[in-house]
Amino acid sequence: MGGSGPRHVAIIMDGNGRWAQARGRPRLFGHHAGARRVREVVEACPDLKVKYLTIFAFSTENWKRTQTEVAGLMSLFRRYISKEMQALSARNVRVRFIGDRVRLDKKLIQLMDQLEKATSGNDGTQLTIALNYGGRDEVARATRRLAQDVADGKLRPEDVDQETLPKYLDTHVLPDPDLVIRTSGEARISNFLLWQSAYAEYEFIDTLWPDFTAEELKSLCNSYGRRDRRFGGVQK
Known part of the structure; x- marks a missing residue:
């Protein structure tokens, strides 16, 4: 028996470059088209x-x-945040960023902080943008913080279990993803949400990200709802 649709969808947005090259345009043309697609997908989430x-x-x-x-890409991120800030606030979307900000330029970090602050009171769609993010890097950073707490005496080594580490991850305020979608025909997870996706359902689809539509998202969510999710147990 299937259940309800996914509450948390994570997307590896792949294929922007190939989409542009197929049209004889530079890769950045595809990234701009992909950024526009994000808006449609965000708007489809509440329904x-x-x-x-x-x-x-x-x-x-x-x-x-x-x-x-x-x-x-960095210029595109700055433009996207500046352009979408008002619209995201108006649509009651809350935005968070995950990843290591150290390597990003100061102007971009400032805009990211600004967008998070501007939408912090919103309780509609919770949009998380992974920027300079890698799953292994996230786990390494989390482990360093956890080790520091052990060294400082805030945590005993024997108290560390699989419930402990998630509290140190970038996603500590989010539930684990139910459904992970990767566009463009590649069947790999590319270091994305490694810890969090242990029991996620995966969909690898051929559609290039700039061609991905709200209708296709709806179809994938409906397909998810028909799956039998046992989490290692047996259906009685």
Whole structure:
């Protein structure tokens, strides 16, 4: 027997570059198209009863891309935040960022702080943007904080269990994702929400991110609702 739809959907937004190249345009053209797609997906969440949406915007590995593409992406993030701040507030969306901010430029960090603060009182869709994020990096940073608390005597080693580490993760205020979607035909998780997705359902779809629609999200959420989720147990 299936259940209700997913409460928390996480998306690896892949395929922007290929979408642009197929049209004879530079990769950044695809990233701009992908940013516009985010708005449609965020707007679709309330009707689909998706309370939490987490999107993978920039990974710790993406710094390996060309300097031109990285600079263009950082500029796009600044523009997106500035442009969408009012609209997100008006739609009662709360925005959080996860990832390591140390390597980001000061102007972008300032805008991220501003957007989080401006939407902190909103209780509608909870949008989390993973920016300079990597699952292994997140676990390493969390472990350092946990180890420091043990060293400081705030936590006993014998009290550390699988309920402890999540309290130190970037996502500590969020429930684990129910459904993880990756667009563009790649069937890998690319270091995204490694700890949190232990029992998530996965959907790897061929659609390139700039072509992904609210209708396709609805279809995937409906498909999720028909799945039998036993979490290691047996259906009685």
